[in-house]
Amino acid sequence: MPELPExxxxxxxxxxxxxxxxxxxxxxxxxxxxxxxxIADLRAILLDQPIIQIxxxxxxxxxxxxxxAALIHLGMTGNLLLFPSSTPQLPHTHVVIGMKCKGRKxxxxxxxxxxxxxxxxxxxxxxxxxxxxxxxxxxxxxxxCKNLGDVLFRCSRGRSVAVKTMIMDAKVVVGxxxxxxxxxxxxAGIHPGRDGNSLAPDECQRLATAIKTILRxxxxxxxxxxQDYRNLEGKSGYFSISLNVYGRAGELCRQCATAVVLLRQxxxxxxxxxxxxKEK
DNA sequence: AGAACCACCTGGCAGC
DNA sequence: TGCTGCCAGGTGGTTC
Numbered sequence: 001m002p003e004l005p006e007x008x009x010x011x012x013x014x015x016x017x018x019x020x021x022x023x024x025x026x027x028x029x030x031x032x033x034x035x036x037x038x039i040a041d042l043r044a045i046l047l048d049q050p051i052i053q054i055x056x057x058x059x060x061x062x063x064x065x066x067x068x069a070a071l072i073h074l075g076m077t078g079n080l081l082l083f084p085s086s087t088p089q090l091p092h093t094h095v096v097i098g099m100k101c102k103g104r105k106x107x108x109x110x111x112x113x114x115x116x117x118x119x120x121x122x123x124x125x126x127x128x129x130x131x132x133x134x135x136x137x138x139x140x141x142x143x144x145c146k147n148l149g150d151v152l153f154r155c156s157r158g159r160s161v162a163v164k165t166m167i168m169d170a171k172v173v174v175g176x177x178x179x180x181x182x183x184x185x186x187x188a189g190i191h192p193g194r195d196g197n198s199l200a201p202d203e204c205q206r207l208a209t210a211i212k213t214i215l216r217x218x219x220x221x222x223x224x225x226x227q228d229y230r231n232l233e234g235k236s237g238y239f240s241i242s243l244n245v246y247g248r249a250g251e252l253c254r255q256c257a258t259a260v261v262l263l264r265q266x267x268x269x270x271x272x273x274x275x276x277x278k279e280k
Numbered sequence: 281a282g283a284a285c286c287a288c289c290t291g292g293c294a295g296c
Numbered sequence: 297t298g299c300t301g302c303c304a305g306g307t308g309g310t311t312c
Binding site for chain 2: 034035075077092114116118159161
Binding site: 002003006034035059073074075076077116118119120134168170177179268269 | 303304305306
């Protein structure tokens with residue numbers, strides 16, 4: 001399930017709990033997820049090394065050691081959970097990373113759990129992990145980009161793709177998944193089926209503001225919970241109660257009481273209010 | 281070149 | 297109760 005707020009929440013949790021810890025144990029229960037797991041390289045990067053930095057780039061969690069970086073993507077159903085035991089506690093536990101952390105008596109074990117196995121483990125030997133093929137062609141970070149509205153305007157010129165599909169394109173802006181795409185467009189009052197090319201500069205600015213606001217709100221709430229997402233302690237997020245359109249087809253718009261509509265776009269469900277988000 | 285489509289996988293749920 | 301079919305948060309590669 002994770003979109004940017006969920007990954008950000010997990011990353012912050014990891015920073016608070018295991019940053020500075022040393023990996024002493026690495027167990028793989030399978031050799032592939034979405035693709036092959038680079039087991040030997042991950043061992044070389046992590047084993048007996050301290051974790052000196054943990055950060056998020058797009059929806060990847062980057063765990064940096066002096067030898068390189070591990071990239072963790074949670075896919076649709078992935079979770080990272082901390083337990084005091086190395087024994088898998090949940091079905092579909094694929095990797096367990098054992099760590100000794102300063103100021104803590106017993107070791108901590110980070111469990112990577114992912115029922116659908118759309119997640120991904122990759123790595124980069126050496127310090128230049130930003131150049132990893134999975135990261136180097138990514139678009140801007142929505143939370144820190146100073147001119148997201150300009151970026152959206154520039155990227156939408158000459159494109160006939162629907163604006164909803166465009167803001168979910170990680171080459172344009174990262175971290176906006178299916179839920180927050182619908183929510184951002186509702187907040188900006190823009191119809192999700194509009195051609196990117198038809199957006200005026202002020203609409204792009206409105207959309208940029210909406211994306212930032214909604215992602216920040218979701219992070220404050222600890223991420224959205226539909227079914228699978230849990231933070232490191234296994235707790236759900238609390239944002240789902242404040243969703244305005246996502247998953248509410250047929251229910252009444254909270255602003256104008258018109259029925260929320262479900263639209264299929266590029267094989268994904270889009271939810272919008274036909275009155276608040278007019279087609280132009 | 282850009283847009284649409286498909287594949288990867290399991291689990292939950294609606295409908296029969 | 298139990299089976300079948302459909303749907304789901306992502307995204308890289310293929311096809312059109």
